[in-house]
Amino acid sequence: MKKIPRKTITRVLLYIRTLETLAKEKRFLVSSKQLAEITGLSDVQIRKDISNFKSVGKPRIGYRTAELKKTLQNYLLQDITVRLVLFGVGNLGSAILQYPGFHQNKIKLVAAFDVSREKTGKRICGVKVYPVDRAPEIIKRLHGDIGIIAVPKERAQEAADYMVLSGLQKIVNFAPCPVSVPVKVQVKNIDFTIEFLSLFCNTQK
Amino acid sequence: MKKIPRKTITRVLLYIRTLETLAKEKRFLVSSKQLAEITGLSDVQIRKDISNFKSVGKPRIGYRTAELKKTLQNYLLQDITVRLVLFGVGNLGSAILQYPGFHQNKIKLVAAFDVSREKTGKRICGVKVYPVDRAPEIIKRLHGDIGIIAVPKERAQEAADYMVLSGLQKIVNFAPCPVSVPVKVQVKNIDFTIEFLSLFCNTQK
DNA sequence: TAGATTGTTAATCGATTAACAATC
DNA sequence: TAGATTGTTAATCGATTAACAATC
Numbered sequence: 462m463k464k465i466p467r468k469t470i471t472r473v474l475l476y477i478r479t480l481e482t483l484a485k486e487k488r489f490l491v492s493s494k495q496l497a498e499i500t501g502l503s504d505v506q507i508r509k510d511i512s513n514f515k516s517v518g519k520p521r522i523g524y525r526t527a528e529l530k531k532t533l534q535n536y537l538l539q540d541i542t543v544r545l546v547l548f549g550v551g552n553l554g555s556a557i558l559q560y561p562g563f564h565q566n567k568i569k570l571v572a573a574f575d576v577s578r579e580k581t582g583k584r585i586c587g588v589k590v591y592p593v594d595r596a597p598e599i600i601k602r603l604h605g606d607i608g609i610i611a612v613p614k615e616r617a618q619e620a621a622d623y624m625v626l627s628g629l630q631k632i633v634n635f636a637p638c639p640v641s642v643p644v645k646v647q648v649k650n651i652d653f654t655i656e657f658l659s660l661f662c663n664t665q666k
Numbered sequence: 667m668k669k670i671p672r673k674t675i676t677r678v679l680l681y682i683r684t685l686e687t688l689a690k691e692k693r694f695l696v697s698s699k700q701l702a703e704i705t706g707l708s709d710v711q712i713r714k715d716i717s718n719f720k721s722v723g724k725p726r727i728g729y730r731t732a733e734l735k736k737t738l739q740n741y742l743l744q745d746i747t748v749r750l751v752l753f754g755v756g757n758l759g760s761a762i763l764q765y766p767g768f769h770q771n772k773i774k775l776v777a778a779f780d781v782s783r784e785k786t787g788k789r790i791c792g793v794k795v796y797p798v799d800r801a802p803e804i805i806k807r808l809h810g811d812i813g814i815i816a817v818p819k820e821r822a823q824e825a826a827d828y829m830v831l832s833g834l835q836k837i838v839n840f841a842p843c844p845v846s847v848p849v850k851v852q853v854k855n856i857d858f859t860i861e862f863l864s865l866f867c868n869t870q871k
Numbered sequence: 872t873a874g875a876t877t878g879t880t881a882a883t884c885g886a887t888t889a890a891c892a893a894t895c
Numbered sequence: 896t897a898g899a900t901t902g903t904t905a906a907t908c909g910a911t912t913a914a915c916a917a918t919c
Contacts (some may be wrong), residue, residue: 471864478860483845493902499844501853504900505888510750511900514889520894520901525675543866553761561819562842562859607862614766631865639704639768648706649865651856652767655683657812658674660854661748662835697876708914709876717878725877727917795897876919883912893902 465536465586473533475500476507480530492523494643510521540568546605546629547573549612550580550590554634557611558586571603574623576616593623600627607631612640621648667845670741674715676752678738680705685735686770687698738764743772751810751834752778753825754817755785755795758840762816763791776808779828805832819843820835826853 479499483491491606494512497504499655506524511518514532525528547554550573557628558570573590575581581592591599610617610632617636623644624632632648634640642648670678688696698716702709707798716723719737723729752759755762755778763830764773766795778795780786805813813829815822815837822841829837830847839845847853852865 467868468886471860474860474863474867475855476855478842478857479844490828496899499846501844501889506886507889508901509903516915517903521899522895523775523900537867538863540685541777543862545862551761552757552764555763556756556758557858559757560842566859568859568862603704607865609862631869633861633865636763638682639684639706641704647865647869649861650680651861652680652683653762653771654767654771655676655679656838656854656856657748657750657814658679658743658771660812660838660852662675662679662742663672664836664852674911699876708912711910714879714911726875726918727875741876837875851877874919876917878901878917879915881912881914882908886908887907888907890905891903893900893906895898 465513469513470537472500472502472506472510473537475528476510477537478562480526480533483526484530489526490523491526493518495523502509505521532594536569539604541567543568544569544604544606545609546600546607546624547588547595547609547628548572548575548593548594548623549610549616550575550585551611551613554609554611557609558588571605572599583592593620596623597627600624600629604630607633610634610636610640612636647653669674670718674718675742677705677707677711677715678742681715682735682738682742683767683771685731688731689735694731696731696734698723700728708840714857741762747770748773749809750775750814751805751808751812751829751832752814752816753798753801753828754815754821755780755782756816756818759814759816760790762814763793776810777804779825796825796826801828802832805829805834807845810834812827812838815839815841815845817841 491506493507496507514536517528517532547557568588570588573588574593574596576593580590583590608629610620612620614636617638618640621640621642625646632644634648634650637652677694698712701712703801719741722733743807752762775793778793779798779801780795781798785795786796813834817825819841822843825846826845826847830851835851838854839855841856
């Protein structure tokens, strides 16, 4: 099978989520046009994306939700488990701990870290909270894949350093500041301010 | 001045944030190479992006941080105020209320809404929390621009409906489900599950 | 001057859209 | 059969990168 473009992968994940919802509503068939309606994308793009995988649609009828979901999942999510580790159990961190839909999507939050004595040692949503200096030991033992920075920006670099020390190769940074890491480590920044401003500016001009 | 591409705008917002940090550190000069280092982009792309605006760099020297920041801000952020309204004052909502850097970036969170009696009537981080059914009245009065959905997914569509009713044209949806709105209303979805999975999958294959 | 860095034009790359054939 | 929908190939569009000239 040919290489799937990066952006397509992100959209396919959205299709999977959408198909899960449809399956729950007992909708067994769905057309690319309906998927387009729900996701806000174009029907052509959806068919193009789906055509990267072995085809499962029937002209005049559409796709069987269960079958399409399975096809997409088999390609993208088969045999994977994403093991997240979280730095910072404040409001944002807690929101991530409680985020639904992790299990069926094969995401596991395996450990959380915080500097505060009041939080460490406890379990929040079934996840144990450790002091940050134990990060390297614990992350290596639990085989963490992705580190999440949800600490105040003053501590963001410190968190990133611990992640690098722990051998993490991928970081999602919610702090509104850059973190500096070795080139082989991938950082994805999610800055709410920039998200809001770009939504505002992008149709303004 | 020619039309600036959508993606460029998002990057320029990142440059502005970066330049603000540099200015605070009293670094008066910065080269495209250094900016590339910090942001993780390429120096060519940064110069290309900056060249959309009236040029302010000096060969051999780089850019004066204050001047570059001002040039970019003047174009993108001059005379704007983005007025956010938030639905859902749980963990995620509270994190957004506390997010730093809103003021200098000309973002104002003007009102919050929640169904819980314990939260309504209070002020959180200086923002008043109202019951959801007062949304249309209050949002119109305060001239809200962007609605933020930070409620559990069971209530996401309800929140979206209130936003449409209140005349909001732009929505950021943090709930992991689609919301259906009239075509003229723009929705930006931020689904943490998809963010994590796409980071994981995109370098996997 | 030499060298570093900006800024611009052209080439490449990737992603989206359009057109249309295939098929149930 | 007619019509709706899938799936594919070609065309377009937009964004990134490469090459290089300009300049301090």
